[in-house]
Amino acid sequence: MSMDKTEFYQKIYECNPNHETITHMVIEGDALGEKAVCSNGKLVWTSEENGFMKRCEPYITGIKGSGMSIVEGKQVYSEVIGHEKKLVICGAGHVSMAIIQMGRMIGLSVTVIEDRTSFADTARRQGADTVICDTFENGLAQIPGDEDTYFVIVTRAHRWDRECLRIISGKPNAYVGMMGSKRRVGLVLDSLRKEGVPEEFLSRVCTPIGLRIGAETPEEIAVSVMAQIIEVKNRDKRSFAYSREMMDAILGLRHSETGSLRKVMATIIRRRGSAPRDVGTKMLILEDGSCVGTIGGGYAEAVIIEDGRKMFTEEPRPRILMVSLHADLAEDEGMICGGELEVFMEPLY
Numbered sequence: 001m002s003m004d005k006t007e008f009y010q011k012i013y014e015c016n017p018n019h020e021t022i023t024h025m026v027i028e029g030d031a032l033g034e035k036a037v038c039s040n041g042k043l044v045w046t047s048e049e050n051g052f053m054k055r056c057e058p059y060i061t062g063i064k065g066s067g068m069s070i071v072e073g074k075q076v077y078s079e080v081i082g083h084e085k086k087l088v089i090c091g092a093g094h095v096s097m098a099i100i101q102m103g104r105m106i107g108l109s110v111t112v113i114e115d116r117t118s119f120a121d122t123a124r125r126q127g128a129d130t131v132i133c134d135t136f137e138n139g140l141a142q143i144p145g146d147e148d149t150y151f152v153i154v155t156r157a158h159r160w161d162r163e164c165l166r167i168i169s170g171k172p173n174a175y176v177g178m179m180g181s182k183r184r185v186g187l188v189l190d191s192l193r194k195e196g197v198p199e200e201f202l203s204r205v206c207t208p209i210g211l212r213i214g215a216e217t218p219e220e221i222a223v224s225v226m227a228q229i230i231e232v233k234n235r236d237k238r239s240f241a242y243s244r245e246m247m248d249a250i251l252g253l254r255h256s257e258t259g260s261l262r263k264v265m266a267t268i269i270r271r272r273g274s275a276p277r278d279v280g281t282k283m284l285i286l287e288d289g290s291c292v293g294t295i296g297g298g299y300a301e302a303v304i305i306e307d308g309r310k311m312f313t314e315e316p317r318p319r320i321l322m323v324s325l326h327a328d329l330a331e332d333e334g335m336i337c338g339g340e341l342e343v344f345m346e347p348l349y
Contacts, residue, residue, distance in 0.1 A: 006251065028074055060076070106226065176204065177229075303323050
């Protein structure tokens with residue numbers, strides 16, 4: 001893999017979570033594949049020192065959203081980049097165990113804070129990425145919070161709910177949810193109001209936590225909680241399309257065995273009709289036949305994987321792949337109607 005391509009993903013990985021980060025990529029013409037990274041409205045990296053992106057810096061830095069733009073007659077695809085989505089669970093009871101599993105299923109990095117050793121050990125066995133066995137105060141002191149952090153408060157008593165919510169009120173966040181009966185929740189919120197916790201924050205706390213689906217069991221409650229988090233997450237277009245596993249495969253962050261393999265990055269840059277996934281969705285195709293991520297499965301994904309594997313036998317040049325699902329084929333694939341995808345195929349070698 002050439003150094004400039006590695007630097008692009010390294011730059012994204014290192015972006016300050018408190019800064020607005022936007023990536024740009026030329027998808028046509030003699031500058032095809034050229035990239036740039038902007039942070040807080042400033043150009044901070046380009047793949048070519050004196051290339052197209054640098055020459056067009058005033059135009060590139062003026063792009064503020066995701067999608068396609070025309071810059072000096074060339075199409076440029078831009079993405080607003082969030083950071084890894086982080087789920088912080090305060091408490092490690094029965095409901096927490098199901099939330100841990102579901103959080104990991106949808107690709108969140110899961111941290112659990114619990115002051116009881118045996119319960120913390122159970123959270124580790126359930127697959128939490130990080131378990132902090134300490135007081136809730138000390139545990140939350142280790143969590144800076146940002147616009148991609150989702151807090152779930154499911155402690156064993158309202159005194160701990162109150163402490164957690166008070167501390168979280170001073171942290172940036174994407175979501176705060178607290179479990180509890182109407183009476184218990186009311187006592188906690190009234191107490192914090194008297195302490196001077198801003199009403200603007202308290203009014204945003206999702207409580208009772210989760211969507212109202214009549215959930216009763218810990219597993220059903222976890223489904224309602226995760227559904228609410230997904231609703232909030234997908235309302236925000238700052239999606240972080242590069243999962244931890246994908247970044248590991250590209251950069252070898254945790255001594256990944258895939259580090260030496262050639263790879264092709266597939267990114268949906270346009271979508272029409274009922275194509276399975278949205279613009280910005282990515283899949284990494286490796287020369288050993290494996291993939292990281294998904295474009296949505298079915299016929300469309302099979303076509304993209306096949307094209308990616310063909311690229312390993314060709315000169316490594318980026319290109320746009322058109323994938324069409326006409327009505328008959330879409331019906332065979334279980335879709336309501338046909339759709340089209342434009343996928344940018346980029347060799348990372």
